[in-house]
Amino acid sequence: xxxxxxxxxxxxxxxxxxxxxxxxxxxxxxxxxxxxxxxxxxxxxxxxxxxxxxxxxxxxxxxxxxxxxxxxxxxxxxxxxxxxxxxxxxxxxxxxxxxxxxxxxxxxxxxxxxxxxxxxxxxxxxxxxxxxxxxxxxxxxxxxxxxxxxxxxxxxxxxxxxxxxxxxxxxxxxxxxxxx
Amino acid sequence: xxxxxxxxxxxxxxxxxxxxxxxxxxxxxxxxxxxxxxxxxxxxxxxxxxxxxxxxxxxxxxxxxxxxxxxxxxxxxxxxxxxxxxxxxxxxxxxxxxxxxxxxxxxxxxxxxxxxxxxxxxxxxxxxxxxxxxxxxxxxxxxxxxxxxxxxxxxxxxxxxxxxxxxxxxxxxxxxxxxxxxxxxxxxxxxxxxxxxxxxxxxxxxxxxxxxxxxxxxxxxxxxxxxxxxxxxxxxxxxxxxxxxxxxxxxxxxxxxxxxxxxxxxxxxxxxxxxxxxxxxxxxxxxxxxxxxxxxxxxxxxxxxxxxxxxxxxxxxxxxxxxxxxxxxxxxxxxxxxxxxxxxxxxxxxxxxxxxxxxxxxxxxxxxxxxxxxxxxxxxxxxxxxxxxxxxxxxxxxxxxxxxxxxxxxxxxx
Numbered sequence: 328x329x330x331x332x333x334x335x336x337x338x339x340x341x342x343x344x345x346x347x348x349x350x351x352x353x354x355x356x357x358x359x360x361x362x363x364x365x366x367x368x369x370x371x372x373x374x375x376x377x378x379x380x381x382x383x384x385x386x387x388x389x390x391x392x393x394x395x396x397x398x399x400x401x402x403x404x405x406x407x408x409x410x411x412x413x414x415x416x417x418x419x420x421x422x423x424x425x426x427x428x429x430x431x432x433x434x435x436x437x438x439x440x441x442x443x444x445x446x447x448x449x450x451x452x453x454x455x456x457x458x459x460x461x462x463x464x465x466x467x468x469x470x471x472x473x474x475x476x477x478x479x480x481x482x483x484x485x486x487x488x489x490x491x492x493x494x495x496x497x498x499x500x501x502x503x504x505x506x507x
Numbered sequence: 508x509x510x511x512x513x514x515x516x517x518x519x520x521x522x523x524x525x526x527x528x529x530x531x532x533x534x535x536x537x538x539x540x541x542x543x544x545x546x547x548x549x550x551x552x553x554x555x556x557x558x559x560x561x562x563x564x565x566x567x568x569x570x571x572x573x574x575x576x577x578x579x580x581x582x583x584x585x586x587x588x589x590x591x592x593x594x595x596x597x598x599x600x601x602x603x604x605x606x607x608x609x610x611x612x613x614x615x616x617x618x619x620x621x622x623x624x625x626x627x628x629x630x631x632x633x634x635x636x637x638x639x640x641x642x643x644x645x646x647x648x649x650x651x652x653x654x655x656x657x658x659x660x661x662x663x664x665x666x667x668x669x670x671x672x673x674x675x676x677x678x679x680x681x682x683x684x685x686x687x688x689x690x691x692x693x694x695x696x697x698x699x700x701x702x703x704x705x706x707x708x709x710x711x712x713x714x715x716x717x718x719x720x721x722x723x724x725x726x727x728x729x730x731x732x733x734x735x736x737x738x739x740x741x742x743x744x745x746x747x748x749x750x751x752x753x754x755x756x757x758x759x760x761x762x763x764x765x766x767x768x769x770x771x772x773x774x775x776x777x778x779x780x781x782x783x784x785x786x787x788x789x790x791x792x793x794x795x796x797x798x799x800x801x802x803x804x805x806x807x808x809x810x811x812x813x814x815x816x817x818x819x820x821x822x823x824x825x826x827x828x829x830x831x832x833x834x835x836x837x838x839x840x841x842x843x844x845x846x847x848x849x850x851x852x853x854x855x856x857x858x859x860x861x862x863x864x865x866x867x868x869x870x871x872x873x874x875x876x877x878x879x880x881x882x883x884x885x886x887x888x889x890x891x892x893x894x895x896x897x898x899x900x901x902x903x904x905x906x907x908x909x910x911x912x913x914x915x916x917x918x919x920x921x
Contacts, residue, residue, distance in 0.1 A: 332680075333513070333680050336511055336680050336681070337511050337680075340511035340682065341511075345681075345682060346511060346680075346681065346682075347679060347680070347681045348679070348680040348681075349674075349675070349678055349679040349680065350674075350678055371682075372681070372778075373645075373777075373778030373779065373781050373782050374778055374779045374782045374864065375672075375675050375679075375775050375776065375778050375779050375862070376779055376861055376862065376863045376864055377861055377863075379863065379865075
């Protein structure tokens with residue numbers, strides 16, 4: 328999660344923008360619920376407060392949904408990307424999907440895509456590819472470079488392929504819903 | 508080189524560029540990433556002839572740093588919170604012996620109750636230790652201050668603490684222009700110690716001094732700190748000349764020139780406050796921020812010059828002195844001796860509590876018309892406090908305060 332927000336910041340940085348990524352510093356153990364934030368701006372970012380009104384919420388682990396209101400403060404035209412093979416209704420999020428603009432809510436089976444491409448179940452890179460397609464916040468190419476910079480070699484290449492697969496999946500889902 | 512980088516990594520790379528000769532370290536959150544990064548560089552052979560000493564405690568880290576520095580080696584360590592407290596006896600010795608050790612303090616709360624999150628109680632507890640204390644407003648300044656700290660420390664033969672807000676800075680990834688080794692070489696001359704422990708020419712240091720000269724030795728400690736008031740701005744100017752950016756110095760002014768209200772602060776809350784000031788300026792309020800970089804020595808004359816034309820000043824502090832209140836604010840009031848002033852104390856961000864713009868605005872709405880208590884705890888949960896006070900009134904055996912309060916909070920959730 329923390330890595331994901333770092334990589335988003337790296338991608339934005341590569342595009343010449345200012346970015347600030349920071350974790351929400353909870354209990355220090357792997358597997359504990361973690362929130363990580365990222366801000367992107369054309370101008371230097373000074374504030375240190377947490378992101379209270381996100382334009383994008385990425386949920387890596389859908390088992391958090393019943394425990395935390397992870398969508399608290401989401402802006403009216405904000406985006407939601409959830410790691411799940413289920414649809415919004417199955418996740419109990421039909422209202423949320425209806426509230427946000429069309430095409431701003433999506434679920435992708437990021438863990439499955441990660442497993443397929445990397446042999447591991449870490450969905451970070453996959454979701455970053457998904458975000459690039461869903462929001463246009465940064466280019467797919469930039470996130471590819473960010474992944475390679477952080478994970479040089481084979482691991483990076485597999486993750487870039489996984490991110491690209493997620494990117495393609497989101498684009499095809501967008502086309503599907505436009506045609507529907 | 509401009510990088511998108513975690514604050515801790517940026518500091519580690521800046522320290523590496525200073526060619527430290529001995530690094531003694533013991534890990535503690537939120538400082539750990541810094542020494543981890545340095546140890547990784549050392550392992551890859553990127554630190555030249557530097558010795559990296561893994562020690563078994565913070566007390567050893569400072570003791571070994573003292574030994575290393577006394578032999579004439581450029582010495583670095585880092586710590587936080589309980590780790591800093593554990594090394595305190597040696598911290599005082601480092602300054603008393605005049606050893607120019609540079610230490611990062613990744614600011615974190617002090618227990619009990621145990622708390623791993625940010626505030627500045629740890630370094631504030633060492634304000635009288637004889638070390639210089641510089642507080643970084645952001646990660647660029649955190650990196651740059653380390654380069655300046657070695658120069659200031661070695662020129663004065665005094666140790667320097669570079670204080671950076673734990674997690675908020677150490678774990679934040681943002682743009683930092685990392686000081687390049689070539690520029691650092693041009694800026695920072697090799698360390699020329701005033702005293703050297705050398706087996707070839709044995710001496711002893713650390714003499715016992717009785718009443719006949721103790722006052723004079725202590726006076727000189729004070730005198731040297733006051734000399735730093737000239738050295739710190741000069742080193743900042745020299746840094747700007749070589750690196751092309753302004754970092755450090757005694758303090759930073761932001762829109763204070765015509766301000767009726769000036770908020771005084773230390774560290775990373777500067778950024779949030781500058782945003783708040785811009786938003787309030789848009790409404791026509793004359794308000795500014797004064798960020799103190801050098802808390803030791805305390806630049807009293809410069810603080811006075813900055814504050815004396817304002818109607819009021821508000822001191823935002825991430826620590827306080829239990830039983831009296833604000834620490835930085837008492838310093839500011841001392842600086843304003845003989846002047847008329849209004850001072851409000853705002854204690855905020857303790858133990859990692861978020862300092863939000865919304866809370867600052869609602870406090871400032873009242874503070875700029877002086878409708879606040881002398882000392883305010885930002886976002887204090889009065890209900891939680893009153894429940895505990897009522898419990899203590901009702902029963903002698905009311906139990907432990909932290910556990911009681913956590914139980915009350917859990918009950919609220921349900």
